[in-house]
Amino acid sequence: MCILTLCGQQSFHFGPDDRDLLDSFVAQAALAIRNARLYQEAEKRQQRLETLVAVAQRLTRGLDLPTVLNAIAEATALVFEGEAGFRVVEGGELVRVGATPGALKAMRRERLPIGASISGRVATSGEAIITADTAADVRALPEHRAGIERERTGALMCLPVRVGSRVLGTLHIYRERGYCFDPDTIKLAVSLADQAGIAIENARLYEMLETRADRLHTLARLNQLISSSLDMDAVLQEIARAAATLTGAPVVHFFIADEATQTLEAHATESIHPDFPARKLRFDQGGVGWVATHRCALNVPNAFDDERFVANDWWKEHGLGSFLAIPILFEDSLLAVLSFRGQQPFDLTSEDQALLDSFVAQAPSPFVTPRSTPPKPRRATQRKQRHESKVNFSPT
Numbered sequence: 358m359c360i361l362t363l364c365g366q367q368s369f370h371f372g373p374d375d376r377d378l379l380d381s382f383v384a385q386a387a388l389a390i391r392n393a394r395l396y397q398e399a400e401k402r403q404q405r406l407e408t409l410v411a412v413a414q415r416l417t418r419g420l421d422l423p424t425v426l427n428a429i430a431e432a433t434a435l436v437f438e439g440e441a442g443f444r445v446v447e448g449g450e451l452v453r454v455g456a457t458p459g460a461l462k463a464m465r466r467e468r469l470p471i472g473a474s475i476s477g478r479v480a481t482s483g484e485a486i487i488t489a490d491t492a493a494d495v496r497a498l499p500e501h502r503a504g505i506e507r508e509r510t511g512a513l514m515c516l517p518v519r520v521g522s523r524v525l526g527t528l529h530i531y532r533e534r535g536y537c538f539d540p541d542t543i544k545l546a547v548s549l550a551d552q553a554g555i556a557i558e559n560a561r562l563y564e565m566l567e568t569r570a571d572r573l574h575t576l577a578r579l580n581q582l583i584s585s586s587l588d589m590d591a592v593l594q595e596i597a598r599a600a601a602t603l604t605g606a607p608v609v610h611f612f613i614a615d616e617a618t619q620t621l622e623a624h625a626t627e628s629i630h631p632d633f634p635a636r637k638l639r640f641d642q643g644g645v646g647w648v649a650t651h652r653c654a655l656n657v658p659n660a661f662d663d664e665r666f667v668a669n670d671w672w673k674e675h676g677l678g679s680f681l682a683i684p685i686l687f688e689d690s691l692l693a694v695l696s697f698r699g700q701q702p703f704d705l706t707s708e709d710q711a712l713l714d715s716f717v718a719q720a721p722s723p724f725v726t727p728r729s730t731p732p733k734p735r736r737a738t739q740r741k742q743r744h745e746s747k748v749n750f751s752p753t
Contacts, residue, residue, distance in 0.1 A: 358387050422560035426455030426553060433549050434460070437530050437542065440510050443518065444469070444476050445526040445557060451476055460531060462504040463491070463513075474498045475515050476527040483524050485516040485543075489535050512536040516546055520554045528553060569708075593624065597695075600716050603709060606697040608677060612638065612645050614691045621645055621694060635668045643667040645694050648682040652691060656681045658702035676700055683717055 361383055363369065371379065426443045433441035434457045442456025442464050451469045453461075464476075472481050475496050479486050488494045491513045492505040505511060511534025518526040528550040532538075538546070593611050601609040612621035623636040635642075640649045644666050648655050660666045660680040661673055672678065677698040685693040695717065697703060705713065 358390055361386060422557060423454050425556045425560070428455075429549060429553050429556065430455045430457055430460065433528070433530060433546075436545070437532065439533075439536075440531040442529045443526055443553060444480075444529070445518075446471065446480060446524065451480055451527065454526075456529075459506060459509045460529060462506065463501060463510040463531060464529060465500050465504045466498065469498075474501060475513065476529065479515045479517050479527050480524050483517050483519065483522075485514065487514045487538055487543075488512065489537070491531075492534070507534045509533060512538075514538045514543070514546055516550045518550045518553045518557065520558045525554055525557045590624075593693075596716050596719060600695065600697070600713065603712055603716075604681070604697055604699070604703060604705065605701075606681075606699045606703070608698040610696055611685075612649075612694040612696060614649055614693055616691060621649055624693075632671075634671050638667070644680050645682055645696050648684050648694050648696075649691055652684045652686065654681070654683045656703055672698065679703055683713070685717060 422445070426445075430441040430443060440457045440459035440463070442460035443454050444451040444464070445454045446452075449471055451471060453464050453467050456464055466474075469477050471477050475486050475488070475491075475494065478496060486496070488496075489512050491497055491511060492502045492507065494502070494513075510531035512532045514530045516528045516530075517524045518528050528546065530538075530546055597609045597611060600606070611624045613624045614621055619640040621638045621640070623633070638646050640646045644655055644657060644660060644663070647665050657663055657666075657680040659678050661669055661678050666672075666680070677700060679697075679699040679702045681697040681699075681703040683695045684691060685695060
């Protein structure tokens with residue numbers, strides 16, 4: 358526990374009573390040290406409990422993920438007397454979200470492929486990794502090892518952040534080089550990682566609810582506009598704007614079809630460039646013409662290398678290589694083609710597809726005025742129309 362040292366100018370000569378007295382001093386010192394350690398341990402446990410309570414309260418007060426994870430990282434750094442940070446799974450990458458200043462230096466790269474570096478291995482395996490010398494650990498990226506501060510971030514405990522069996526991210530806890538994370542600290546770190554998993558899940562659920570609410574609002578606004586306006590341009594422009602918001606496409610436009618002349622003319626555009634060269638196309642020109650001819654959707658991740666497309670030099674100049682187009686049909690007539698261009702392939706979720714289907718279903722309304730509306734089709738014809746309006750969004 359400790360060593361008691363006596364120093365003097367002359368030799369020590371202890372009799373039996375002196376030794377008994379000295380032994381009592383040693384016993385008292387040992388008791389004092391033991392009590393002090395117990396008190397420190399109790400203080401640490403109290404601090405850890407307070408940290409967990411504070412983190413739990415923070416989770417109930419906010420759903421902004423960066424803010425919540427920053428708060429958890431700061432609480433973790435405080436209780437571990439070190440640095441802390443998080444990475445969150447986004448697609449095939451781990452993205453740094455929430456980190457203390459020292460952890461930011463040790464987690465220099467903002468995005469990492471899953472499987473790369475220590476955190477990538479943890480996300481892949483679902484198992485924690487503890488290293489006492491991060492700067493010398495070859496599993497870490499060289500640029501991360503270069504950012505290690507020996508007295509602050511030299512040792513690392515990296516844990517998976519999960520909900521159930523799903524790994525949502527990683528928690529990084531740093532201490533000085535050579536630090537040993539004991540079972541109690543590991544147990545506390547797991548609790549904090551679990552809290553972070555709840556925060557990530559709550560934030561994503563909230564984001565999904567907000568997205569659904571926005572989509573319902575968009576549909577309600579379109580229904581109201583269609584029912585109250587006979588202005589085809591205004592309705593199509595609103596549908597194009599809503600479709601652009603849904604898909605994230607920088608360019609969306611309707612090509613109005615003229616079946617008599619077999620031509621298509623750009624109309625009701627959203628964010629189209631003034632110098633766009635392909636405003637009028639024949640049915641045998643471009644991807645839009647292909648959709649008009651075949652009357653089915655076309656999804657091309659990279660249209661630059663596809664011989665069906667026109668004005669590829671212009672599209673390359675603007676960096677818009679992905680293409681999606683959908684025919685707008687009413688009974689047996691082609692009314693228009695709704696066309697999208699983007700920088701990334703259009704990979705829509707089932708909910709996105711359902712909402713886009715509803716936009717496509719709304720689109721024929723502006724073309725069909727009350728005077729020209731034919732009698733209601735029979736049920737069999739209605740079923741056929743609904744089947745034809747479904748869009749295949751799988752990239753070709």
